Amino acid sequence: MQHWLVKSEPDSFSIDDLIRKKDQTEMWDGVRNYQARNNLKKMDIGDSVFFYHSSCKQPAIVGIAEVVTSHYPDPTASNPEHSGFDPKHSDSKPKWYVVDLKHKQKFNRPIPLSWIKQQSELSEISLISKGSRLSVMPIEASHWQYILDNAK
DNA sequence: GCCAACGTTGGC
DNA sequence: GCCAACGTTGGC
Numbered sequence: 001m002q003h004w005l006v007k008s009e010p011d012s013f014s015i016d017d018l019i020r021k022k023d024q025t026e027m028w029d030g031v032r033n034y035q036a037r038n039n040l041k042k043m044d045i046g047d048s049v050f051f052y053h054s055s056c057k058q059p060a061i062v063g064i065a066e067v068v069t070s071h072y073p074d075p076t077a078s079n080p081e082h083s084g085f086d087p088k089h090s091d092s093k094p095k096w097y098v099v100d101l102k103h104k105q106k107f108n109r110p111i112p113l114s115w116i117k118q119q120s121e122l123s124e125i126s127l128i129s130k131g132s133r134l135s136v137m138p139i140e141a142s143h144w145q146y147i148l149d150n151a152k
Numbered sequence: 153g154c155c156a157a158c159g160t161t162g163g164c
Numbered sequence: 165g166c167c168a169a170c171g172t173t174g175g176c
Contacts, residue, residue, distance in 0.1 A: 007174090033159075033172095055174050113175080133158065133173050 003139040004043060005050040005061070005127060006101070015051045015062045015106055024103035025068060029076045030084050032096060036136040043067045043099050050139060050147070052127070053110075060110035061147065063103070071097040107151045121146050 006028065008014065018026050031037050043049075047067040053060055073094035076084040089095040116122050126137045 009174090035159090059175070130157090135173090 002042070002044065002047045003050070003141060003144040004039065004047060004067075005052050005137050005139050006065075007052045007054040007135045009055045010053045011056065014053065015103070018051070018065065018101070018103045019106065021103075025100050027075075027098050028101050029074050029098045031074070031098070031135060032084065032086070033134060036134045037097060039134070039136040039138060040097055040099060041071050042138075043071060045070060048104070048144070049101060050144075058110070059113040061107070061116075061151075062110045063106040065101040066104045067099050068102045069100040071099050074098045109151060111147055111151055115150075116147070119146070 013026075018024060028040075031040055045067055049065045049067060050061045051063045051065050053062050073091055074084070074089070074096040075098075076082040077086045077089040077094075077096040078091055079085055084096075086095060113127070116125065117128055122128075122143055124140075125143045126132065126134075126139065
């Protein structure tokens with residue numbers, strides 16, 4: 001099993017929004033970056049995902065979701081009415097993909113970015129290293145475990 | 153609101 | 165294929 005981290009701006013879609021969804025599940029659409037997309041395509045059903053709040057007062061990992069589908073074409077990319085529309089994308093020749101994510105756990109204590117930066121054990125984590133602006137990134141098992149142990 | 157760090161675009 | 169210009173992300 002692999003571990004991941006996805007970012008979301010809580011003003012647009014927060015972990016509480018995910019919890020309120022039917023089956024606590026949401027199609028994770030709108031990824032329009034090749035590296036992030038490639039990460040998305042590597043996701044397997046059952047993989048665990050940190051839910052990260054970005055561009056807000058306290059950027060932090062706020063909980064865990066689970067991958068419940070394999071990747072499939074992003075329907076918002078083939079909808080001209082949608083802001084994520086891409087004329088180079090089609091259902092027969094998809095360019096962009098989504099997976100469905102299901103809520104699993106919300107931390108009592110979010111893990112702030114500021115704390116993560118202070119941990120020498122996490123100095124190599126993808127979240128704070130080069131290319132850290134990706135909205136979908138892999139997390140090493142050791143980093144995952146270290147964060148979990150401090151989340152409770 | 154600023155700006156660093158990227159990614160993307162497009163002229164050549 | 166290079167690279168300048170531009171756009172976006174996201175912390176601060």
